[in-house]
Amino acid sequence: MSSLFRPAFFIQNRKRLRELFVGTAPIVITAHGLVQRSGDTTYPFRQDSNFWYLTGITLPDIILVLDKEKEYLIVPDRELSRTTFDGQINMMELSEQSGIQNILGEKEGWKLLGHRLKRVKHVATLAAPSAYVVSHGMYANPARNRLIACIKNINKDLEFLDLRPHTTKMRSIKQEEEIRTIKNAVSVTNKAFKKVKKDIASFTHEYELEAVMTKMFREVNAVHGYQPIVATGKNACTLHYIQNSDAIMQDQMILIDAGAEIEGYSADITRTYNILPPTKRQQKVFDAVIDVQQHALSILKPGVIVKDYESLIEQYMGEKLRELGLIKSIETGEVRRYYPHAISHFLGLDVHDVADYSQPLEPGMVLTVEPGIYIPQESLGIRVEDNIVITSAGASSLSNNLPQNNY
Numbered sequence: 001m002s003s004l005f006r007p008a009f010f011i012q013n014r015k016r017l018r019e020l021f022v023g024t025a026p027i028v029i030t031a032h033g034l035v036q037r038s039g040d041t042t043y044p045f046r047q048d049s050n051f052w053y054l055t056g057i058t059l060p061d062i063i064l065v066l067d068k069e070k071e072y073l074i075v076p077d078r079e080l081s082r083t084t085f086d087g088q089i090n091m092m093e094l095s096e097q098s099g100i101q102n103i104l105g106e107k108e109g110w111k112l113l114g115h116r117l118k119r120v121k122h123v124a125t126l127a128a129p130s131a132y133v134v135s136h137g138m139y140a141n142p143a144r145n146r147l148i149a150c151i152k153n154i155n156k157d158l159e160f161l162d163l164r165p166h167t168t169k170m171r172s173i174k175q176e177e178e179i180r181t182i183k184n185a186v187s188v189t190n191k192a193f194k195k196v197k198k199d200i201a202s203f204t205h206e207y208e209l210e211a212v213m214t215k216m217f218r219e220v221n222a223v224h225g226y227q228p229i230v231a232t233g234k235n236a237c238t239l240h241y242i243q244n245s246d247a248i249m250q251d252q253m254i255l256i257d258a259g260a261e262i263e264g265y266s267a268d269i270t271r272t273y274n275i276l277p278p279t280k281r282q283q284k285v286f287d288a289v290i291d292v293q294q295h296a297l298s299i300l301k302p303g304v305i306v307k308d309y310e311s312l313i314e315q316y317m318g319e320k321l322r323e324l325g326l327i328k329s330i331e332t333g334e335v336r337r338y339y340p341h342a343i344s345h346f347l348g349l350d351v352h353d354v355a356d357y358s359q360p361l362e363p364g365m366v367l368t369v370e371p372g373i374y375i376p377q378e379s380l381g382i383r384v385e386d387n388i389v390i391t392s393a394g395a396s397s398l399s400n401n402l403p404q405n406n407y
Contacts, residue, residue, distance in 0.1 A: 003263060004177040007099030010056045013170065014066060017054065020166040025122035027066040027163065028113065030147040034060050048143065049349035050126055050167045052264055055098040059089060063147065064100075065113055072102035074109030114154045123151060124161040168354040173364040178348065179389060181265045182366055183398055185222065186387055188260040189267040190402040192216040196256065197403075201275050206230040206244040209256060217260045225266025226351050229257035236272070236381025237374040239341060250275050253282055253406070255381055259351065266351050268368050269399055270385030274407040282380065285373050286406050288320040289382050292371035296343050300369070300388065300395035306344065306357045313343040317371065326375065338373050347387055365390045366398075382406075 021027065032048040047058050055064055055073070063074040075089055091103045104112065117123060128144035151158060174182070192213040196203075203209055209230045217223060227242040233252035235241045248254060253274055259267035272289075274282065295316050299309055317339045318330030327334040344367045346353040355365070367390070372383030386399045 004180055005056055005263060007056070007097065009175070009177055010054060010097075011099040013054050014071065016170055017163070017166055018066060020169065021124055021161075021163060023122065023124065023161065024068065025120055025124045025161060026068075026113070026116055027064075027124045028147065028151065029054065029064045029126055029163070030143045031057065031060055031062045031064075032141045033143040033146065035141060047264070048126075048141070049171075049264065049354075050163075053167070053171060053349060055100070057094055057098055059094075061143070062094075063109070063113075065109075067116060070102070071100055072104055072109065072112070073098070073100055074104055074106060074113065077106045110150075117151060117154045117158065120155075120158070122159050122161050124163050125151075126164055126167070127160070127162040164354075168356060171348060171353065172346065172355045172359075173362055174348060174366050174389070175364075178265060179364070179366065181263055182267065182347065182387065182389075185225070185260045185262045185265055185267040186269070186398045188217060188220055188222050188262065189258060189269050190399060192258070192260070193256065193269060193271055193402055197271070197273055200254070200273055201250075203248055205248060206232055206235075206246055206254075209254070210244045210258075213256075213258055220260075222260040222262050225259040225261035225268065229255065229270075231255045231257075231381065234376060234379040234381075236383075237376045237379075238381075239372075239374075248275070251279075252379060253278070253286075253382065255383055257383065257385065264349050266347070267387060267399070268347055268351055268370075268385060269387065269402065270370060270372075270383045271402070271404070272382045272384060272406055278407055281378070282382075283406075285324060285375070285380060286382050288324060289371050289373055289384050290404060292317050292320060292343075293369055293384055293386070296369050296371065297388070297395055297397070300344075300361065300367070300390065302362055302390060302392065303360045305360055306355075309344070310342055313371070314339070317373075321373070324373075326373075338375060339371070340374065341370075341372065343371055344368055361390050363390050363392050369395075 031051045034042040037043045061076045065072050128148055129140040132139055196209045196212055210228050229241055230244040231241045232248045232254045236255035253272050255272045257270040296313050314335055318335045321327045321338055326338050346355040347366045347368055368385055370385035374381040384404055386397050388395045388397050
């Protein structure tokens with residue numbers, strides 16, 4: 001599958017960033033760094049989404065500098081031993097991919113940048129996250145913090161300007177190449193779902209379904225955009241269940257949440273299937289989830305504020321939960337016992353992509369629509385998730401050729 005992203009895409013993105021950032025301060029942005037997995041091994045590398053969006057480069061530790069009309073990359077030196085194992089960095093390939101002509105080695109690049117940083121009062125970069133992100137229980141990639149420390153070492157009096165509002169604005173509306181790539185990722189994902197649905201009666205453990213999907217992704221040079229969820233019975237009530245190790249019970253429903261990633265852009269699809277004919281209760285809950293999704297799709301269009309849309313869906317979901325006998329009154333606390341997540345999130349270079357949820361939807365924005373009902377006491381969790389793009393006429397599904405039926 002050939003790349004849809006040419007140097008012009010990244011050149012235009014850098015130009016747009018310069019237009020949005022009206023200041024004269026130098027812009028300095030770092031790639032992600034490798035992160036230790038164990039001993040001297042690392043986790044598979046995933047580039048910082050903003051850095052890729054501006055350069056198309058998928059290597060670690062490189063620095064992008066935009067300074068007035070100048071732009072250049074600073075490429076780190078590598079120990080001989082690392083070059084032996086990881087290979088040399090091909091400067092010509094970096095230039096061809098990014099459209100940046102001036103590529104400097106570490107010593108020369110930092111000398112040029114340092115001379116400039118000593119003469120200015122401000123520098124623009126992407127603010128670094130906390131070293132430990134409590135809400136997600138994870139450690140952040142240290143590259144941004146390391147860059148900021150290096151800059152402060154040159155000029156401790158510099159004031160940092162955060163570029164994230166600008167990159168968020170840019171990335172929120174997808175360009176043609178991005179939408180086509182997401183469509184490709186959705187297509188690959190749909191084929192994998194159709195395969196596991198066709199063969200679902202033959203699987204005995206959750207990991208077998210994951211293995212089939214992984215194989216189909218890799219056959220087209222795609223990877224999982226996130227850790228896939230294959231959850232049978234009560235496991236489906238844990239929203240991010242990723243063990244995928246339990247035996248499959250024939251009379252329980254199986255929730256599968258997976259998405260192929262192609263060139264950094266991921267699909268995010270969920271289906272919930274029965275192996276045996278569904279019970280009346282299973283079917284009634286499933287139908288309620290589908291009903292909520294259809295209602296959500298009818299609301300989405302340009303001008304809608306996501307926070308307002310979420311409130312409308314919470315109310316509608318409450319009506320369904322009351323019909324199912326799960327709640328008596330439609331109050332947030334009651335509804336969230338069985339529907340604990342948002343109906344939608346933005347989708348793009350990050351599976352939960354950057355966006356300003358207080359701003360109205362615009363054509364070109366890509367979102368998920370994923371209602372779910374989770375009833376732990378019944379070992380029943382059902383979610384149906386599709387990917388849509390906002391158009392001038394409303395919302396268009398990117399995954400509508402994947403049937404939603406559960407049996």
